[in-house]
Each structure stands twice: as C-alpha cells, then as structure tokens.
Amino acid sequence: MSQSPSLPLSLPALIAWAADEYNDKTAIKEGDRRVSYDELAQLGCRAAAAFVAAGIEKGDRVAIWAPNMTEWIEAAIGLESVGAVLVPLNNRLQGNEAADILRRSGARILLTYTRLEKGEPLAMLASEDLPALEHRVLLRGSAERAESWDAFLDRADGVDIEVLEARLASVEPDDVADMLFTSGTTGKPKGVLCTHRQNIQVFKTWGDTVGLRSSDNYLIINPFFHTFGYKAGWLAAIIFGSTILPVMAFDKEAAMKQIEADKVTMLPGAPSLYEMLLADPARDNYDLSSLRLGVTGAASVPVKLVKDMRDVLGFETVVTAYGLTESTGVVSICRPDDDAETIATTSGRAIEGVEVKCANPETGDEVPRGSEGEIWVRGYNVMLGYFDMPEATQETITEEGWLRTGDIGVMDERGYLRITDRLKDMYIMNGENVYPAEVEKTLYGLEGVAQVAVIGVPKAPQGEVGMAFVVLKPGASLDKDAVAAYAAANLARYKVPMHVAFVDSLPLNASGKVVKPELKKLAREQGLG
Structure with a gap:
C-alpha cells in the first residue's frame, strides 16, 4: 500500500x-485477539x-x-x-x-x-x-x-x-x-514536550529510511513507555499499516516461538536482544526465516553482531541509529545499503530535513571533520522544551534553535556520526539510560556513606553496567551487599550498580570535582574496563 x-x-x-x-487489515494481534x-x-x-x-x-x-x-x-x-x-x-x-x-x-x-x-x-x-x-x-x-x-x-x-x-x-x-x-x-x-506533527513527521521519515512496510509483522519488545516502543513502535506501525505484535514481558524462548508462529518480519531492539538470540542453543528449534528488518543502537555494536544478524539470524536489513528523547527519538540513522562496518561503527547520518554538527561546546562552532565535539541538532525533531523548566530548556536549546545533546561524537566526511563519549556521564544498560548523578544522590542517603561516584563499565550483553566507588565515614561498616540492597530498594533495577568498590578517597581535580577517567582506569585495573 x-x-x-x-x-x-x-x-x-x-x-x-x-x-x-x-x-x-490487522492492526494489532495479541494472543488470540x-x-x-x-x-x-x-x-x-x-x-x-x-x-x-x-x-x-x-x-x-x-x-x-x-x-x-x-x-x-x-x-x-x-x-x-x-x-x-x-x-x-x-x-x-x-x-x-x-x-x-x-x-x-x-x-x-x-x-x-x-x-x-x-x-x-x-x-x-x-x-x-x-x-x-x-x-x-x-x-x-x-x-x-x-x-x-x-x-x-x-x-x-x-x-x-x-x-x-x-x-x-x-x-x-x-x-x-x-x-x-x-x-x-x-x-x-x-x-520532554513533543507535538503531534513532530511524532508523525519524524517516524514517517524514520520508517521510510529503514524500509518499514504495510506487510510487516512488527514484534514490539521495546516498552511502550520508551520512544523506541511507542513512537518507533506502534505509532510507526500505524503510519505504515504494519501489524503490531505487543510483547508484555520478554522471554527468549517465547519470542522465538512467536517469530515462527506469527512470521515476524520486523524486530528492533538493543544489541543485547540479538546477542541473546544468537547465544541461545534453543534457537535452532525455531524457524526464524521470516525476520527481515532489524534496527538497533543505544550501545556500541560489534561488527560481528551486524554480520551475524544478517548471516545467522537471516535479516535482510540491519541498521543502527542514534537519538534522544529531546530529539523526538531520532537524530541520525544508517541506510539499509551501508556496509556492515559503517553500520556497526557509526550511528548513521542525519535524518532528512535535520541538521547535525559536532560543535565546540563553548562557542558552538563546528569542529573539523574527524575531530571530537558536542553533537548539536537543529530541525523539526527538536523538542518544544522541558515541562515547567524554562532555565533547563534555555540551557539545552540555543537561541539559534540548536539542541545541545551533551553527547560527544566524531563526524566523518560523509556526515556519519560516531558517538565517543557523553558530557553528561550517562551510560546505557540494556538500552536504558542511566544517569550517575541520580544514583549517587540516592546512595548518599545510605547511613555510613561519606562520598560516592558512579560510572558505567562495559559488560556483555547489557552494553554497560554501573560501578559505584564508595568512601565510608569513619567507623562505618558496610559491605557490597548492603550498598546493592539499598540501591535496589530505592531505584529501578537497571539503575542499581552491578559492581561496588570501597576506596579511601575519590580522585578530585583542583575545583573538587571527581575525575571520572581515573575511576574508569581503576575499574580497568580490576578487570572491569
């Protein structure tokens, strides 16, 4: 159609x-309904x-x-x-x-x-x-x-x-x-405030780019509370007339069974989703040959994963993308005919009608191609602003309409982006953004904690997991289990640090700020980097 x-x-x-x-035509199929x-x-x-x-x-x-x-x-x-x-x-x-x-x-x-x-x-x-x-x-x-x-x-x-x-x-x-x-x-x-026009226009463009079709059976594992499950999920499916297959709770075997039964063609997700399917010995018990289109991102993607998605799982098309809630979910995306290395090592180029540059965060001037800069975005995808937070909006969107993403990246001569770091220290676990400041603020509430700093460390298949460095108050006695239990009682599970290290002091710079690269070095010395 x-x-x-x-x-x-x-x-x-x-x-x-x-x-x-x-x-x-079937819009939604859930169980027998x-x-x-x-x-x-x-x-x-x-x-x-x-x-x-x-x-x-x-x-x-x-x-x-x-x-x-x-x-x-x-x-x-x-x-x-x-x-x-x-x-x-x-x-x-x-x-x-x-x-x-x-x-x-x-x-x-x-x-x-x-x-x-x-x-x-x-x-x-x-x-x-x-x-x-x-x-x-x-x-x-x-x-x-x-x-x-x-x-x-x-x-x-x-x-x-x-x-x-x-x-x-x-x-x-x-x-x-x-x-x-x-x-x-x-x-x-x-x-984050977004309009009807933004949602529909962005995901019409997104669907055109990835090649979504009305004949697609779209298994939506990504949660609806997320842009990936809501806007790139059921909203995009409605725009293109695809059949929506909502998944209430993810289970590998159930997902493979449904792929076979419903002839699923569209299966987006974080890299960990595909890695779990590839690693499951039960995979050969199911016919996954209907899989056609996979869209991933949210973490670094190994070149081998892209190749395995094509060669082992049978996807015709695999693309990676980059976006944030403030950009209505999408900034850049690879194209279906990009080679595996481009798809794995970059987050694609700007979607149609949107400007992207790597900028000097102090001046806003674009840095030379191949150099690191803060990723700035301008176009119809930029949010209206933050609800009831005018100062935060003003800090994030410049007078010229550029959205300051807080992410550091490198743009090549073709306009393809490679995300290299995050100004905001955010890390991503199983496709979920985790902000260390929020976790740190929570852990400060634990009796006996004098100082705490949280970083993300690489771990397959989650992408990254949290590591908390804790300085105890004199005379305090805490162990790793106590820290983890307190975090679990006060935070969503994906925000709970997987690793806890007790240290005598945190590395600080001249202005008293924690030097997180030093913590990453400590994590690597412990075999966690």
Missing part, C-alpha cells in the same frame, strides 16, 4: 486516515469519549504506567485524540519515583496494571500525596483502589457524538502530544 503524500499530522486524523487506508485498523479507530473514539466524560480538557496530562498491551494503545490514542498529553511511566520505577513524575506532571488520570516489576502500582502509590490525581484505572484486571478499563469506557455512552467530533477536530498538529520524562545530570527528571 502506498503512502499518501498528505499524511495527516495529528493523531486523531492519522487514526481516521489509517482506518480508510488499511481498513480491515485481533484488532483491525477499522476497529482500532472505533476503540480510539470510544476511549476518547470516555476521557471527555471524565472531564479531561485539552492540555491535561494523563499517565500510563503499564506493560505493552492493546489497551495501552487504545488509551493513548483516546487521550491524545482529545488533546490530552500522554505521560508514560517506566515500568521499572519504584513507587516514590513514579509519584514524583505524577506530581510534577500534574497528571489527572493514571492508567495502570495489576503488577509491575517493583510490585503492585496501586499499593506502591497508596501512601503518596498526589493532589492532582483524580482517577486510577486498571487497563486489565480489577482492584478495590481502581476503576476497571471497561467501566471507564462505559462513561463514553453519555457523550454526545457532536461533542466528541468537535474535540477530535480541535486537535492541531502543533499541539503537545506527549511528555516523556528523562533524567538529567542533576538526577531530577525532565518532562
């Missing part, structure tokens, strides 16, 4: 267009009417804290279709972390699930002060503390069709569609 040159640039208009374009594009539009409208009945106005925030499922997509379509702002929450958060985002976003409704990684969300939030939160809704299951999704949808029956149609028509391409929270160097989460 060919793509219309006049693709609608608001989500409600896009869903209506997709229903006309793809009609009875199939939802056609026609039905998805109807489900989205019913959800939209329910949000209107619940008093949601244009610009109100609605949070979703749940695993990948059909109802997640229904709810997101419904709330965005009436001009509300989607606030996805990471399923690995502790209750206090989730509550902080709910408070700061002012979310009026929370849509959640019975149990997530850290426990029951409703129980985790029971003691939290959430003054703006009016409704708690379970997308599946039932609980005393929440309304069921079916009961919530029943509210739609009281909404006049003309009222609903007016609300859908009122949503403009440049209205805010979502607020995805990403931790900053201070450890305080920032709400």
